[in-house]
Amino acid sequence: MILASKSSFFALATCLCVVLVAPPSATAKTLRVITTLTDLAALTHEVGGDKVDVEALAKGYQDPHFVDPKPSFLLKLRHADLLISVGLDLEIGWLPPLITQSGNGNIQPASQGFLDASQFAEILEIPQGAVTRAEGDVHPLGNPHYWLDPDNARRIAKGIATKLADMDPADRAYFQQREQDFEKRLAEADKKWQAQMAPYRGRKIVTYHRSWPNFAKHFGLDVIGYIEPRPGIPPTPSHTIELVNLMKRENTKIELIEPYFDAKTPESIASMTGGKVVVMMPSVGGKPEITDYFKLFDYDIEILTQAFQQTR
Amino acid sequence: MRPSQMLFAFMVVLTCAAAAQQTANVPATGSNTDVSALEQKIRDLEDRLVMLEGQVRQLKAQKTSMPSEDTASPPTPSSTAVTPAQLTMPQEAGRTTASAGDNVRLGGAGGAAAKALNPDISVIGDFIAGAGHNPLNPTPAFQMHESEVGLQAIVDPYARADFFISFGETGVNVEEGFITFTALPSGFVAKAGKMRAAFGKVNTFHNHVMPWVDRPLVSQNLVGGEDGINDAGFSVEHIIPAPGKWFLDFTGQAFRGDSADVYTSSNKNDLSVVGHLRGYRDLTDDSNLDLGVSYSRGHNLFGGDFITNLYGVDATYRWKPLRRSIYKSFVARSEFIWRQQNQPSLLTCQSITCPVDTAAGFQRAFGFYASGDFQFARRWFVGGRVDRSDRAFNSHLNDKGGSVVLTYWPSEFAQIRGQYRFTRYADRINAHEAFIQLQFALGAHGAHPF
Numbered sequence: 001m002i003l004a005s006k007s008s009f010f011a012l013a014t015c016l017c018v019v020l021v022a023p024p025s026a027t028a029k030t031l032r033v034i035t036t037l038t039d040l041a042a043l044t045h046e047v048g049g050d051k052v053d054v055e056a057l058a059k060g061y062q063d064p065h066f067v068d069p070k071p072s073f074l075l076k077l078r079h080a081d082l083l084i085s086v087g088l089d090l091e092i093g094w095l096p097p098l099i100t101q102s103g104n105g106n107i108q109p110a111s112q113g114f115l116d117a118s119q120f121a122e123i124l125e126i127p128q129g130a131v132t133r134a135e136g137d138v139h140p141l142g143n144p145h146y147w148l149d150p151d152n153a154r155r156i157a158k159g160i161a162t163k164l165a166d167m168d169p170a171d172r173a174y175f176q177q178r179e180q181d182f183e184k185r186l187a188e189a190d191k192k193w194q195a196q197m198a199p200y201r202g203r204k205i206v207t208y209h210r211s212w213p214n215f216a217k218h219f220g221l222d223v224i225g226y227i228e229p230r231p232g233i234p235p236t237p238s239h240t241i242e243l244v245n246l247m248k249r250e251n252t253k254i255e256l257i258e259p260y261f262d263a264k265t266p267e268s269i270a271s272m273t274g275g276k277v278v279v280m281m282p283s284v285g286g287k288p289e290i291t292d293y294f295k296l297f298d299y300d301i302e303i304l305t306q307a308f309q310q311t312r
Numbered sequence: 313m314r315p316s317q318m319l320f321a322f323m324v325v326l327t328c329a330a331a332a333q334q335t336a337n338v339p340a341t342g343s344n345t346d347v348s349a350l351e352q353k354i355r356d357l358e359d360r361l362v363m364l365e366g367q368v369r370q371l372k373a374q375k376t377s378m379p380s381e382d383t384a385s386p387p388t389p390s391s392t393a394v395t396p397a398q399l400t401m402p403q404e405a406g407r408t409t410a411s412a413g414d415n416v417r418l419g420g421a422g423g424a425a426a427k428a429l430n431p432d433i434s435v436i437g438d439f440i441a442g443a444g445h446n447p448l449n450p451t452p453a454f455q456m457h458e459s460e461v462g463l464q465a466i467v468d469p470y471a472r473a474d475f476f477i478s479f480g481e482t483g484v485n486v487e488e489g490f491i492t493f494t495a496l497p498s499g500f501v502a503k504a505g506k507m508r509a510a511f512g513k514v515n516t517f518h519n520h521v522m523p524w525v526d527r528p529l530v531s532q533n534l535v536g537g538e539d540g541i542n543d544a545g546f547s548v549e550h551i552i553p554a555p556g557k558w559f560l561d562f563t564g565q566a567f568r569g570d571s572a573d574v575y576t577s578s579n580k581n582d583l584s585v586v587g588h589l590r591g592y593r594d595l596t597d598d599s600n601l602d603l604g605v606s607y608s609r610g611h612n613l614f615g616g617d618f619i620t621n622l623y624g625v626d627a628t629y630r631w632k633p634l635r636r637s638i639y640k641s642f643v644a645r646s647e648f649i650w651r652q653q654n655q656p657s658l659l660t661c662q663s664i665t666c667p668v669d670t671a672a673g674f675q676r677a678f679g680f681y682a683s684g685d686f687q688f689a690r691r692w693f694v695g696g697r698v699d700r701s702d703r704a705f706n707s708h709l710n711d712k713g714g715s716v717v718l719t720y721w722p723s724e725f726a727q728i729r730g731q732y733r734f735t736r737y738a739d740r741i742n743a744h745e746a747f748i749q750l751q752f753a754l755g756a757h758g759a760h761p762f
Contacts, residue, residue: 059597062634070600071559071592078499078551100472103551105495109466119366137724155359187355233723234690260635262690 031168034080034107036091037064038285039147040117040156042293044084046182047161051171057098060285063260065137065232069094074102082167083107084160087118090144112167118144120159121152124213136230148282149214150190153293157182189294193301194219200308204250206243208257208266211282215300224250227257227266235265247273253311254304258282278307431465431475432756436520444745448737449532451745455481458519464756470495473505476518487518487542501549509541509571510549510563510588511606512624512647514681523643523685523719525731525747529699529711530679534651535622536572541586541608543567543575559592567610573667573704574620575610584610602628612653620653639690646682651675651704670705677702685717693719699735709738726752 033054035041041056048054055076058067064086077083077098085091099107099114106113118141126142146152161179165172201220208227216223225246229239246252253275255266259282266277280300281290290296438458442451459479466472471493478487490505508516514531519538527538535541545567554560565586569577575584586608594600606624625648632641657673659666679701687693699713713735721727729749736742 059634063638066638068630068632068637070594071561071590071602072557072594072600074551074561075559100492100494101501101549103494103496103499103501103549105470105497108469108494110469111495119370120363122362122365123369133723133725151355151358152362154355155362158359187352260637262636262639 029168029170031081031164032079033082033084033164034076035084036095037086037147038283039153039293039296040084040086040160042284042296043147043153043157044160044164046293047157047175047179048164049174049178051168051174052164056285058283060281060283060290061259061287063258064090064283065093067091067094069098073098077102077107078104080104080107080113082113082115082163084115084117086144086147087116088123088141088144088146089139115160115163117156117159118142118146120155121146122149122155122214124217125210136228137232139231143210143213145211145282146214148212149218150186150193150297151218152214154183154186157186185294189297193297196301196305200305203254203308204252205254205256206247206252206269208255208261211258212256212280219301224252227255227269240265240269244269244272247275254278254307256280256304259286274311276307276311278304280304429465431463431473434462434464434753434755436460436462436751436753438519439750440525441748442745443747444743446735446743446745447741448739448743449735451747457481457749460487460518460520462756467491485539490547499551503547503549504545506542506544507547507565509543509565509567509586509608510547511535511541511586511608511622512588512604512626512649513628513645514647515540520751520753523683523693523695524697524715524717525729525749526715526733528647528681528683528697528701529713529735530647530649530681530701533701533711534649534677534679534704536574539572541567541571541574541584541622543569543571543584545583554591557593559590561590561592563588563590569610571610573613574622576613577611578616582611582616584608598633599629599631602626602630612655614654614656618654618656620651623650623652624648639687641687642685644682644684646680648680649678649701651677651679653704655705667705669703669709671708675705675707677704677707691721693717693721695719703738711738712736725754726750 030050031048031052033041033044033048033052035044035054035056037058038056038060041054044052044054057073057076058064080102083099085095099109104113105111108114123142123146125139127138127140131138131140147156157179161175164175168175197219202222204222204224205216206225206227207216207223210226210228210231212221212223215221225243227235227240227243229236247269253273255270255275255277257263257266257277257279259279263277263279269275270277280303281287281296284290284293284296286296287299290299436459437456438460439455440451440457441454443453457480461475461477461479463475463477464473471491473489473491475489476487477489478485486506488505488507490503490507493500493502496502508518510516512535514522514527515535531537531540545565547563547565549561549563552560552562563586565588567575567584567586569575569582569584571584575582577583586606588604588606591603592600604624604626606622606626608622608624610620612618612620626646628643628645630641630643653675655670655673655675659670659672679699681697681699683695683697685693685695695717697715697717699711699715701711703709703711713733715731715733717729717731719727719729727750729747729751731747731749733745733747734743735745
């Protein structure tokens with residue numbers, strides 16, 4: 001009996017050692033990548049092609065600040081080789097418990113399979129000095145909506161390609177080639193977008209949330225105000241009146257809002273200022289036809305230029 | 313060289329390089345190909361600059377996490393230790409070390425930089441005002457019901473730890489304090505420490521995440537009230553492969569065996585155990601179903617020979633249209649709990665203090681609650697709850713009740729709640745009560761429970 005339990009103990013110990021010591025296979029493989037947002041998934045797909053299996057947790061039409069950490073996400077996370085997040089505390093309300101509960105050691109913060117995409121991107125609105133919540137739901141590390149700038153998309157794609165190559169060295173050339181191809185196509189598309197937006201450079205706009213600084217910077221738009229009085233605080237009557245006066249003074253007509261915000265206040269502002277509410281998609285998948293990063297900008301720029309023409 | 317100097321140097325070099333390129337190339341030709349080549353070069357330079365900025369951000373974060381003593385500069389008045397979100401600290405600390413210049417670095421902890429390794433700190437205040445008459449379970453007119461301090465951080469590459477210290481009106485209690493091993497092989501997640509047991513739903517909830525001011529009658533009568541089954545021990549959790557789109561997850565826990573009026577450990581072997589099986593499924597993108605069965609067993613206050621068994625079933629239905637997720641949602645939840653326990657056939661309540669109305673012999677008590685909460689605007693929730701429960705120590709006595717609740721969130725970090733509660737106690741006493749609750753959170757932005 002003692003012998004039997006001893007031998008079974010050794011068997012168990014051996015199994016455990018094999019599990020722990022087994023080296024990761026270096027052959028070409030399909031990497032399982034989970035991203036928090038659809039935009040990162042789209043960029044990963046651009047560079048990863050069919051060598052990666054990529055899926056996003058949040059939907060493109062959903063507010064990325066408020067995603068429920070559903071257990072069904074754990075099923076996706078527990079076998080992931082790589083988790084790519086936006087970072088800068090955008091997902092702080094829902095991603096940390098998912099990572100903890102996933103039981104997946106690969107994707108824990110600071111592990112090889114955890115990638116914070118913000119390190120590759122140009123980050124705007126990094127607060128200087130003390131930060132308090134008197135300013136609303138501020139992001140102390142800077143504005144996390146940085147993916148809405150094609151220049152950042154290029155940089156993120158490059159970063160993701162490097163990461164994928166590190167994790168799957170056999171396909172390094174493949175990732176690099178796809179990344180260069182994406183860069184080329186993006187440069188061409190950007191030329192087209194810039195040409196479409198050229199007549200409206202320097203135009204003043206208002207946005208609902210501080211989601212569009214990178215977009216505005218890239219296309220030379222001037223964001224003069226926000227429909228939210230503070231980030232994350234819904235519109236108040238007094239702030240709305242101030243904003244209406246500001247828009248009238250500055251002759252501003254365009255209000256950019258995301259599909260997940262209530263359009264009631266923006267519409268009433270539009271009726272007071274003779275302006276127009278433009279529901280722009282902040283993410284890939286915001287509409288069924290927006291299936292990749294290019295279509296996202298095609299869509300947004302199309303409706304934005306139309307709105308500019310109508311409010312001339 | 314310090315990161316800021318390094319960044320500056322790089323920027324100068326890059327700008328000079330870009331300027332040199334421009335002056336050299338543009339006047340020479342001006343053909344399209346040259347212009348696009350130039351654009352490409354500038355873009356590359358920009359990318360390298362952004363990459364360097366990113367590296368500097370990371371360097372700063374790393375630098376602050378290195379032990380250093382900053383003797384020259386006094387603590388910055390703006391960077392108070394607790395009030396600003398913990399997340400601001402790497403920046404604050406980075407600035408302080410940068411201004412210290414090339415002072416001699418001494419080893420050991422301390423200094424502003426050490427703050428970068430502080431855990432995320434949060435404080436949640438829970439203030440309750442009560443009106444109405446309840447002779448059986450009286451509540452004061454005003455109470456600072458709880459001040460919960462949360463300290464959470466990653467311990468090392470293999471684990472994280474969470475502490476919730478609850479300051480009540482009369483004392484301090486480690487509500488939870490446990491380590492979670494996140495990098496175990498084969499997808500196991502293990503915890504050790506003091507924790508709320510995974511028995512059903514309400515037992516796992518902290519006060520501030522409940523949709524009501526109080527806990528349901530069934531929790532009060534059968535599962536230890538506010539403290540619930542909350543004990544020192546360990547927990548192992550594993551996701552079980554399941555067919556279709558089901559998520560199945562099993563949690564097994566073993567505790568010392570001391571939990572409020574549920575379990576009492578009169579010797580070292582009187583452990584209590586908890587098992588919970590959770591089944592979850594997305595019905596659509598907007599709705600889901602969350603089911604659970606729980607079992608728990610331990611020794612009760614009458615001594616090591618007297619066993620209490622708890623069985624529970626819980627069901628939650630959630631609806632949240634993703635396109636309007638910040639404005640509309642609905643949660644329906646119910647828990648059924650059975651408590652069976654041995655009690656002495658002849659009560660000897662002189663030697664042990666029995667709860668009031670204790671009956672002799674085996675007791676089978678049952679209770680449940682059913683609740684619904686509807687969010688009808690971004691900051692407004694309305695809800696209701698139906699309660700019914702036998703008493704654990706005398707299952708012939710039966711309490712019933714109901715509540716309506718209205719909640720308003722001025723922001724994500726504060727909430728005001730009003731609740732009207734009616735209770736008909738087994739002793740034929742009716743209690744009508746009204747509560748106003750104020751909850752407010754400071755510090756690190758904790759994740760929302762699901």
